[in-house]
Amino acid sequence: MGSTLSWMSRRWYLVLLMVIVGLAVLGGGIILTVSSFMKSSDAYTEAMQIARSNPALIEMIGEPIEEGFLPTGEISTSGSSGKANLAISLSGPKGAATLYLESKKSVGKWKFNFLTAVVNETGQEIDLLAETTAKNPKPAPQ
Numbered sequence: 823m824g825s826t827l828s829w830m831s832r833r834w835y836l837v838l839l840m841v842i843v844g845l846a847v848l849g850g851g852i853i854l855t856v857s858s859f860m861k862s863s864d865a866y867t868e869a870m871q872i873a874r875s876n877p878a879l880i881e882m883i884g885e886p887i888e889e890g891f892l893p894t895g896e897i898s899t900s901g902s903s904g905k906a907n908l909a910i911s912l913s914g915p916k917g918a919a920t921l922y923l924e925s926k927k928s929v930g931k932w933k934f935n936f937l938t939a940v941v942n943e944t945g946q947e948i949d950l951l952a953e954t955t956a957k958n959p960k961p962a963p964q
Contacts, residue, residue: 879919893911923938
């Protein structure tokens with residue numbers, strides 16, 4: 823025991839470095855797990871599908887539209903209900919944007935309250951829900 827303590831006291835900086843590296847690896851693992859959970863959610867994948875097919879967004883940042891590494895925000899689900907509030911970095915050959923979404927899940931289906939892309943360079947906002955609604959108008963009641 824004495825020789826171990828002596829080794830540690832002489833090389834305290836190595837022990838500290840090992841603790842810091844261990845915490846960094848653990849933190850990185852947690853971030854990757856949370857990011858993977860967010861990216862695999864239906865709200866995220868539906869929002870990205872809408873963004874990638876939006877003509878106004880494609881015009882502003884180009885195609886293909888790629889998602890950033892780490893979305894921010896929160897997703898919580900409980901059975902067939904839940905809510906999502908996310909910001910997703912987007913990039914294309916002509917520029918970059920941030921996709922903001924707020925969605926609620928009810929009876930197993932996500933419904934967007936808002937879905938807006940803000941072009942980084944100009945600050946222009948593109949309401950992706952207005953574009954989607956215009957493409958798929960609800961039939962008039964009879």
